[in-house]
Amino acid sequence: MYYAGIDIGGMSIKVGIVNENGEILINRAIATDSSSGFSVMVSNMATLIKELLLELSIKENDLSGIGIGIPGVADSKKGIVTSAVNIGWRNVNVVEEFHKYFKMPVRISNDANCAALGEQRFGAAKGKSDVIMVTLGTGVGAGIIIDGKLIEGNGSAGAEAGHMIINMHGLPCACNGHGCWEQYASATALIRQTKLAMAKNPTSLMHDVFKEKGKVSGRTAFIAAERGDRAGQEVVDEYISYVSVGLIGLGNVLHPEVFVIGGGISHEKERLTAPIKRYLDNYIAISGFYPEIDVVPASLGNDAGIIGAAALVM
Amino acid sequence: MYYAGIDIGGMSIKVGIVNENGEILINRAIATDSSSGFSVMVSNMATLIKELLLELSIKENDLSGIGIGIPGVADSKKGIVTSAVNIGWRNVNVVEEFHKYFKMPVRISNDANCAALGEQRFGAAKGKSDVIMVTLGTGVGAGIIIDGKLIEGNGSAGAEAGHMIINMHGLPCACNGHGCWEQYASATALIRQTKLAMAKNPTSLMHDVFKEKGKVSGRTAFIAAERGDRAGQEVVDEYISYVSVGLIGLGNVLHPEVFVIGGGISHEKERLTAPIKRYLDNYIAISGFYPEIDVVPASLGNDAGIIGAAALVM
Numbered sequence: 001m002y003y004a005g006i007d008i009g010g011m012s013i014k015v016g017i018v019n020e021n022g023e024i025l026i027n028r029a030i031a032t033d034s035s036s037g038f039s040v041m042v043s044n045m046a047t048l049i050k051e052l053l054l055e056l057s058i059k060e061n062d063l064s065g066i067g068i069g070i071p072g073v074a075d076s077k078k079g080i081v082t083s084a085v086n087i088g089w090r091n092v093n094v095v096e097e098f099h100k101y102f103k104m105p106v107r108i109s110n111d112a113n114c115a116a117l118g119e120q121r122f123g124a125a126k127g128k129s130d131v132i133m134v135t136l137g138t139g140v141g142a143g144i145i146i147d148g149k150l151i152e153g154n155g156s157a158g159a160e161a162g163h164m165i166i167n168m169h170g171l172p173c174a175c176n177g178h179g180c181w182e183q184y185a186s187a188t189a190l191i192r193q194t195k196l197a198m199a200k201n202p203t204s205l206m207h208d209v210f211k212e213k214g215k216v217s218g219r220t221a222f223i224a225a226e227r228g229d230r231a232g233q234e235v236v237d238e239y240i241s242y243v244s245v246g247l248i249g250l251g252n253v254l255h256p257e258v259f260v261i262g263g264g265i266s267h268e269k270e271r272l273t274a275p276i277k278r279y280l281d282n283y284i285a286i287s288g289f290y291p292e293i294d295v296v297p298a299s300l301g302n303d304a305g306i307i308g309a310a311a312l313v314m
Numbered sequence: 315m316y317y318a319g320i321d322i323g324g325m326s327i328k329v330g331i332v333n334e335n336g337e338i339l340i341n342r343a344i345a346t347d348s349s350s351g352f353s354v355m356v357s358n359m360a361t362l363i364k365e366l367l368l369e370l371s372i373k374e375n376d377l378s379g380i381g382i383g384i385p386g387v388a389d390s391k392k393g394i395v396t397s398a399v400n401i402g403w404r405n406v407n408v409v410e411e412f413h414k415y416f417k418m419p420v421r422i423s424n425d426a427n428c429a430a431l432g433e434q435r436f437g438a439a440k441g442k443s444d445v446i447m448v449t450l451g452t453g454v455g456a457g458i459i460i461d462g463k464l465i466e467g468n469g470s471a472g473a474e475a476g477h478m479i480i481n482m483h484g485l486p487c488a489c490n491g492h493g494c495w496e497q498y499a500s501a502t503a504l505i506r507q508t509k510l511a512m513a514k515n516p517t518s519l520m521h522d523v524f525k526e527k528g529k530v531s532g533r534t535a536f537i538a539a540e541r542g543d544r545a546g547q548e549v550v551d552e553y554i555s556y557v558s559v560g561l562i563g564l565g566n567v568l569h570p571e572v573f574v575i576g577g578g579i580s581h582e583k584e585r586l587t588a589p590i591k592r593y594l595d596n597y598i599a600i601s602g603f604y605p606e607i608d609v610v611p612a613s614l615g616n617d618a619g620i621i622g623a624a625a626l627v628m
């Protein structure tokens with residue numbers, strides 16, 4: 001069985017043909033040319049799928065479906081993208097448009113949902129049925145899988161875990177709330193926290209790391225902490241407590257078997273996930289009754305988008 | 315079709331026979347005698363079911379199942395109550411024990427889950443498939459229904475929405491967390507908030523309400539506010555903002571069609587739910603994309619427990 005997975009991003013559109021084991025047999029990226037408009041963009045993606053099938057000598061009839069990850073608000077039941085600012089789509093029926101080129105199941109979902117599905121079926125949470133993937137990037141995204149099924153909420157408006165309020169009198173958020181989790185746990189937030197700590201600690205090794213790398217990033221404090229810098233370690237510890245506080249909230253609501261951590265910060269791997277796991281273990285142990293929740297870094301990397309999109313139609 | 319619903323509480327055990335329309339045909343309560351031990355308690359419940367069937371002239375073969383709401387930690391998949399302190403149960407296999415008396419499906423769940431299921435099938439959220447019921451009582455409980463199915467989490471450890479953290483540097487909680495939602499949005503919290511405001515406002519009408527009723531309750535501030543008391547209104551407004559902050563978090567994670575509000579405070583009906591609805595409407599409107607979430611008071615009252623328990627086996 002073969003499936004097409006499309007990972008649409010603001011810069012590039014990645015298209016791959018995936019088998020039932022979640023292996024990408026072939027893939028190719030094209031630049032995201034949103035100026036060409038919705039119909040032309042879909043036409044280009046359809047052409048690319050047909051080309052890739054040809055190269056693999058796979059007949060179109062042997063393609064079982066097409067899954068598409070959307071960088072924005074996608075109503076998966078209706079097949080409509082309500083708004084995807086980065087690619088200029090607004091209220092477009094993606095499934096209908098693809099059906100002009102392919103007579104087979106076509107499904108869309110938000111890209112965070114696709115990544116979660118990819119990790120659950122073929123990645124870090126393989127074999128688990130209750131999984132939440134949390135992406136620590138520019139914001140904090142999430143994908144929720146219960147009993148092996150994506151949970152998207154009414155109108156696909158759920159899984160916006162970055163806007164759980166963890167500090168109600170805290171920092172303002174673009175969503176118009178105050179104290180949203182992503183204001184504390186995103187990569188953006190970590191960079192802000194790092195800069196604040198650097199300003200307060202002029203002798204911290206974080207300044208050296210900054211000079212080496214040329215910029216302050218989500219890695220700066222982690223690298224300094226690894227070198228024994230106390231101020232860097234404090235930034236890391238505080239950041240980990242912020243991530244953990246949100247995971248405790250999510251855990252109390254949905255208690256998955258595992259949290260998969262993705263996004264740029266997850267490249268820290270166990271330096272990030274091990275202390276979060278300890279934080280959650282300590283919290284859950286108090287109750288004395290509940291199963292622990294595993295915490296693991298995402299494993300599919302950049303392929304998660306294509307594989308997860310393909311998994312939408314498996 | 316007939317179903318038995320059992321609502322076990324710390325003071326009394328209510329048993330009812332319910333039809334497929336969620337109507338209680340007969341019900342009776344017995345005192346909770348936890349000193350008699352688990353086996354005797356189950357035996358008494360079994361006897362009561364048989365008596366009620368006899369009174370209705372319904373044959374045991376026509377009973378399709380037995381559902382039981384547990385005031386504690388219940389692993390519904392295993393049929394085991396891990397801990398229910400109020401009734402002295404710990405690690406007991408309830409389903410197995412009932413099967414000694416009845417050869418039919420027996421299911422257990424936490425009482426908050428049962429109430430949610432009752433309201434979704436036959437009460438305030440009838441006809442909706444994505445429903446969260448939040449109970450504002452001594453603590454804050456929740457029951458989550460997605461696609462018409464109870465979502466209980468791994469080991470039935472989810473739906474503990476009262477322990478979402480909404481104020482991470484805030485009030486300590488028995489769960490060992492800080493700033494849990496129930497520290498702000500429970501009836502217990504409202505009473506504390508009311509007492510604090512009374513101490514600060516010696517001329518508030520809340521003092522008159524207290525004298526009339528003989529105690530400070532979750533109603534005190536609502537009654538004073540109704541009479542035009544400013545301090546009382548401020549307590550109500552603040553309390554509603556606390557409830558709403560948690561609902562926004564839950565809404566961002568799961569975006570149900572409706573929040574059903576239960577527990578003692580929900581007797582305020584629209585005085586409580588209308589301002590919460592406005593709060594959520596204002597928040598959701600900002601996004602411009604997402605469907606609204608309805609907010610309604612629970613409608614089954616004391617019957618929710620029996621009806622919801624019976625719904626476990628429908």
